[in-house]
Amino acid sequence: MVDVRDADPPEDEGELAIEGALRPTSLADFVGQHKVRGQLQLLLDAARIQQRSPDHILLSGPPGLGKTTLAMIVAHESERPLRLSSGPAIQHAGDLAALLSSLTPGEVLFIDEVHRMARSAEEMLYLAMEDFRIDIMVGKGAGATSIPLDLAPFTLVGATTRSGLLPNPLRDRFGFTAHLEYYEPEELERVVERSSAMLGVPLPPLARAEIARRSRGTPRIANRLLRRVRDYLVVHGELDADLDAVGAALTLYDVDSIGLDRLDRAVLDALVRRFRGGPVGLSTLAVAVGEEAETIESVVEPYLVRIGFMGRTPRGRIATPAAAAHLGVHADDGALRLHDL
Template sequence: MTDPDGIVSSYADQAERDAEASVRPKRLDEFVGQHRVREQLELLLHSALRRGSPPDHILLSGSPGLGKTTLAMIVAAELGGGLRITSGPAIERSGDLAAVLTSLAAGDVLFIDEIHRIAKPAEELLYSAMEDFRVDVIVGKGPGATAIPLDLEPFTLVGATTRAGLLTGPMRDRFGFVGHLEFYEPAELQRVITRAAGILGVAIEPDGAAEIAGRSRGTPRIANRLLRRVRDFAEVRGDGVVSLAAAHAALAVYDVDDLGLDRLDKAVIRALVDTFGGGPVGLSTLAVAVGEQPDTVEEVCEPFLVRAGLLARTPRGRVATAAGWRHLGRTPPAPGPGQPALFGIDPDAP
């Protein structure tokens, strides 16, 4: 049966979002991992509650899927205020931001995702809002333009960014608290998966949870997604229990290997090794070889491949490391006379 209007896909996407929302922790004591950031936030929020004033503005940085949005929701819940959510790309004009800011009630939390992509005029308007809880709205154009000052209710801004280096200095300096979220350890992800399974009503065994955690690339969002896919497999082709065997079989069906590499990740490594002899090769050429856009390869695949030690970025292009060769079951080439070892390979090693 065809689905010309995409209705089935829409329902599936909504179901995924609902499932993801249902397993989000609601309070700090429910949040797994990120111990340092969680402790620092706890001190910040509890101190503000005792004083009866909004806490300093908060900036959260880190890779996608580590919990920045969840922590913003927790901040609002802990403070007992409302939460407004928007994103940097959605704020194209200063008037868009002014409309959001003037609608905030006292004690509310404004969450701006990808805040490094906010438009420059809106960013400059945000400076006075963060410091003085005031904005100047420009009415009219040219010599007759008039600035009307508007007072804002005290609020807390929570900004999230995956690329903290793109934030301007004036913007970064206006945040009183900056927290960086790290990738999770497998034991922490196993706790995340076990908790999510309990909320979703999924029967899961410890070794099944451990297997999923080991392939989740240190990211809770990926762990929860893989849990739902293994649950589907266990319900359709098994006894409904997420066991080690069910996890192995399901992740093989979904083409997720032992390190957590998916189809595109493996295509990038194979192209480097098999097509280009290990590299170096330019990003655009590599993207064409795997049939993807350069931005997708650079922003989706490469961060994990580099972190896993399978790929390296060099001034001449992308290079497959010795670990990348071995992950494909290939023998890394030995360096020629006078050449350095290939990323840690000892040329004299057997």
């Protein structure tokens, strides 16, 4: 079954082009995140007036809310080139030194999942962000020497889904930090409207609202659901994406009325039916659904907790009456241990 929340990136060049085309290129076109947009606009305008590079920027928040897109917008509106990298790709100080030394003056460096960089690279980044300089160690032991290397001024845009894992010295060197929030359904409808027009898939208001309602507050998911609806229409030879077609397409991909997929429902079903509402340990719950505990914790839990279907306690995970109701289980069953959060 396809997991439309976090599917692998498209490999086909045409699909990659579509993904890129759906990204807004300016803050004016970026939907939602009003406070962050206003703050970023001020930061970029100030840098432009003073003819300098923008301060370093840290963007935090759940996946799919637009951190990468905002980094691209920073580079575009600053009229600077953009370099893309990721924390897992920087596992040695030498990796970071090679990357930083190749930057051109004013270039914007985007590091996704910046909290996953190696500790030695993080420590090198402190000096680079503050003084645009790094120290390269040559040799080993008592004969080792440090050679300073000046860097071209640059703007670092770091993105993280777990800002609490960033060490304070690194976090403090960002001139601006922002946390992206989940989107409201009305904002997601605007995202779907814009994307559907670009994909050539006309949608009536009710169909746009249905996709937005099943998108878990996340624009990336909204765009992926829209593309699955497009595929459904192409295969079935339908010209109009009405509410019935949208419902049929999303049901085919196992996305229910509130955006839960197969794995979400399997976790809830195990928690409510097999463990009678909990509490149950994370590792036990993961074994029950045949999935890794890390996947349950990082992919499934956040949304179920946010919508009030699951709770986390010192004794384990618990289910709520709302979760039982969604599964069609009677909450007044005396054997269930359901909890109001």
